[in-house]
Amino acid sequence: MITLKDVQAVKDIQELIQKADDYLGALGFTDHGMNHIEMVTKRALMIADKLTFTDEEKELVGIAAYMHDIGNITGRQNHSIAGSIMAFQLLRELHMDITHISKIMTAIANHDENNSEITDTISAVLIIADKSDVRQSRVREKNRQKFDIHDRVNFAVQSSSLIVINGNKEIWLNLEIDTSLSPMMDYFEIFLSRMLLSKKAAQKLGYHFHLKINSSILA
Numbered sequence: 001m002i003t004l005k006d007v008q009a010v011k012d013i014q015e016l017i018q019k020a021d022d023y024l025g026a027l028g029f030t031d032h033g034m035n036h037i038e039m040v041t042k043r044a045l046m047i048a049d050k051l052t053f054t055d056e057e058k059e060l061v062g063i064a065a066y067m068h069d070i071g072n073i074t075g076r077q078n079h080s081i082a083g084s085i086m087a088f089q090l091l092r093e094l095h096m097d098i099t100h101i102s103k104i105m106t107a108i109a110n111h112d113e114n115n116s117e118i119t120d121t122i123s124a125v126l127i128i129a130d131k132s133d134v135r136q137s138r139v140r141e142k143n144r145q146k147f148d149i150h151d152r153v154n155f156a157v158q159s160s161s162l163i164v165i166n167g168n169k170e171i172w173l174n175l176e177i178d179t180s181l182s183p184m185m186d187y188f189e190i191f192l193s194r195m196l197l198s199k200k201a202a203q204k205l206g207y208h209f210h211l212k213i214n215s216s217i218l219a
């Protein structure tokens with residue numbers, strides 16, 4: 001089986017991640033480069049591990065997470081669909097089994113909140129890991145006067161943790177937000193749809209999704 005390590009070793013894929021992020025950077029988006037990819041991959045694997053996925057499923061989750069944002073190279077809109085089709089070609093070149101490729105394609109194609117149907121557990125894990133990555137270091141803009149709402153919200157997040165509690169079947173996203181840097185309403189304006197999608201994704205896994213900001217349990 002083609003593993004996450006095999007995919008991570010492919011220079012072309014590394015370059016696509018970098019170039020897609022350069023493009024988004026030029027458009028003023030927050031970090032979608034290797035730091036984001038590593039964070040999402042790490043969290044996706046953590047969830048898969050806690051939920052006792054098979055070794056094969058863990059590899060698929062890891063690969064889907066690693067490749068999920070390559071489609072940004074073609075533009076932000078529909079980047080999930082573009083990335084899915086790009087993954088088909090790239091994984092074909094590695095002679096990956098079509099059954100595995102199709103699972104990764106579905107997960108990548110459905111990771112965006114504007115265009116998502118969650119039909120399987122690999123897609124569900126990718127969504128929760130991706131939507132949980134909110135942090136100060138994702139902000140590229142150095143001048144705070146020029147911050148947009150995404151910059152403000154990410155900049156205000158002092159820490160975040162994603163925790164899976166098997167016994168209660170709960171997944172918790174815990175955020176510490178400095179509300180002097182960004183009002184809570186800003187967070188909800190851009191994150192409500194992502195949190196609702198995370199909730200649906202957790203349901204697909206048979207879990208409840210909870211969001212805690214500072215000391216308030218909001219969901």
Ligand SMILES: [Fe+2]
Nearest residue numbers: 068069111112
């Ligand atoms: Fe994305």
Ligand SMILES: [Fe+2]
Nearest residue numbers: 036068069130
């Ligand atoms: Fe992402």
